[in-house]
Amino acid sequence: MRKNWKNKLIGLLILLLPFTFTACNDKPGQGGEQGATAPEVAYTCPMHPQIVRDEPGSCPICGMDLVAKRTANAPAAPVSSDLNYLLQPANQTVVSRIKTTQPVQKQVQNEIIMSGVVTYDTRQQYLIPARFGGRIEKLYVQFNYQPVRKGQKLYDIYSPELVTAQKELLYLLQNDPTNTSLIQGAKQKLQLLGATEGQIKQLARSGQETYTFSVYSPYTGYVLDPAVSAAPTPTAPASAAPAAGGDGMGGMGGAGSAGGGGGTSPAAPTPNSGFAIREGMYVTTGQALLKVVDASQVWAQFNVPGSQAGQLTIGTPITITFNQLPGEPVPAKVLLVEPIYEAGENFAQVRASLPAENKSTLIGQLLTGKATYSTGTALWVPKEAVLDIGTQSVAFLKVNGVFKPISVQAGQRADGMVEVLSGLKAQDVIATNAQFLVDSESFIRVAENNR
Structure with a gap:
């Protein structure tokens, strides 16, 4: 069983x-x-991630299109060796598809814009010293910037030395008229003391010496006290006083008055006051009594940044425009580039000759000058391709499809271009717009350029 x-x-x-x-x-x-x-791709709403579907459609809440999202059991995407650069830090390598450019080796026409002021030509300023000692009997000029002409009487002076020289000539003419050598020497002595040919002839005709001797101006222009500066201060053209006429010579006299006031010291006479010399005053031989400034030729004096002063040489053409007055630009040429700077300044002074035939040309008037020059042959790139980050300039070099920041040395800027002194070669490819590659919250770390 x-x-x-x-x-x-x-x-x-x-x-x-x-x-x-x-x-x-x-x-x-x-x-x-x-x-x-089982689906490998699920579809979800970007705004409502709780909505998940296995096929494309719309979100039942907001109506947005569902976007694809891989599920957890979906196979991982293969990593290509070409994308290894994505593993580098973002502050060393920037990936972007933007326009590129290459440095161009060429010459560029550049401009220098300069601010300046009209000032007197120092070569047209003359001192009138006392050629002999004596006492001023009569002064015929009374105030600064009074116009004078060549041969116009300036003052009468009594000089014992001049009286003695006249008597010596008269004695020879009366007692030894045949001694031409001595007579000629006596006349020459009077000429060296300041006597004119006409005064010597008048002395010989009259046979009587004069105790009051007249001194005439050897120049044409404006008379000044020697302590007064005729030129305005070129380093501060905006502080120049407005022109004010009233000296009988129109605009030039008033402008000169304004310019002279800017350069005087507190102890010196003001431009509208009289002279330091007075009638009855004794003067000594060699003492500077008056100064005559010829304003028929003036200077345009400009301040040029030190970085651009080296581009200007004697003879460089300049186009000058007057800030206060409309009109055609005036062509001129550089006469002098001063080889020194004012203390504490980074500007070089450049002078150009400017004729003062036009009555509207005023001393102390503000000017704008424009000089054009051709740069040397160098590498040039668009100015947007170089980014200034404060301590250095950066360009983005394209290497194997990747834009990498490198340090460059920027030079001149002209016509929307910037000169690259070092850091790039002609065959390099760089980003046209460097600013586009910079995130506002990132800091660029430039790798050492060992190329």
């Missing part, structure tokens, strides 16, 4: 064995079909 039960159990197991293998073989197949049909 027990043996039959065991045989029946074994037979039942033999009958169920095929079904067991079939079930085991079917289970992986079913799982594989489910894995094949």
Whole structure:
């Protein structure tokens, strides 16, 4: 009885064995079909990430289009060796698809804009010293910037030395008229003392010496006290006083008065006051009594930044315009570039000759000068391609499809271009717009250029 039960159990197991293998073989197949049909990409709403769909559509909340999102069981995207640069820090390598350019080696026409002022030509300023000592009897000029002409009487002076020289000539003419050498020497002595040819002839005709001798101006221009500066201060043209006429010579006299006031010291006479010499005053030989300034030729004096002064040489053309007065620009040429700077200033002074025939040309008047010159042959790039970050200038060099910041030395700027002195070569490719590659919250770290 027990043996039959065991045989029946074994037979039942033999009958169920095929079904067991079939079930085991079917289970992986079913799982594989489910894995094949399961979606690898899900679609979600950018604004509502809780909305997930297995096919494209619209968000039921906001209506935005669903965007694709890989699921966790989706295979990872392969990493190409060409994208290894993405593993570098962002502050060393910037990836962007923008326009590029190459440095161009050429010459560029550049301009220098200069601010200046009209001032007197120092070569047209003359001192009238006392050629002999004596006492001023009569003064015929009364105030600064009074116009005088060549041959006009300036003052009468009594001089014992001059009286003695006259008597010597008269004695020779009366007692030894045939001694021409001595007579000629006496006349020459009077000439050296300041006597004119006409005065000597008048003395010979009259036969009587004069105790009051007249001194005439040898120049034409404006008379000044020697302590008064005729030129305005060129380093501060904006502080020049407005022109004010009233000396009988129109605009030039008034402008000169304004300019002279700017250069006087507190102890010196003001431009509108009289002279330091007075009638009845004794003067000594060699003492500077008056100064005459000829305003027929004036200077345009400009301040030029030291970095641009080297581009100007004698003869460089300049176009001058008057700030206060409309009109055609006046052509001129550089006469002098001063080789020194004023103390504490970084400007060189440049002078150009300017004729003063036009009555509207006023001493102390503000000017603007423009000089054009050709630069030397150098590498030039668009100014947008070089970025100034304070301590240095940076350009973005394209290397293997990647833009990398490098340090460059920038020079002159002209016509929308900037000169590159070092850091780039003609065959380099750089970003046209360097600012576009800079994030507002990032800091550029320039790698050492070992090329």
